[in-house]
Amino acid sequence: MTKTEMMKLEALMAKATMADLNQVRDMYNRAHDRLARETSAKLVVGSRASWKTNKAKFGKGTTMSGIITKINSKTVVLKTEEGNWKVSPSMLTVEK
Secondary structure, eight states: OOHHHHHHHHHHHHTOOHHHHHHHHHHHHHHHHHHHHHHHHHOOTTOEEEEEOOOGGGOTTOEEEEEEEEEOSSOEEEEETTEEEEEOGGGOEEOO
8 A cells, every 4th residue: 555545544544433443453354364365375385484573582573584384274384493483474475
């Protein structure tokens, strides 16, 4: 989305009722699930992928990297030097 589209969305949400926000939440969840499924379809066990962690232990925003060991419906398991991680497919970038 463009910056202008994001500003329009923010303006719409500012005047939304609770019922409107609940509907937006449901739309967001469906879109998030769709993106996760599309991303999962492109992943292959044995591929290297990276993501930005939000764990304070490793420093929020730190880029982590690992080998995909399992692809679940909503998460991907990656083996890293720090152990196994379960990550949402939408957070992953496949490395070449």
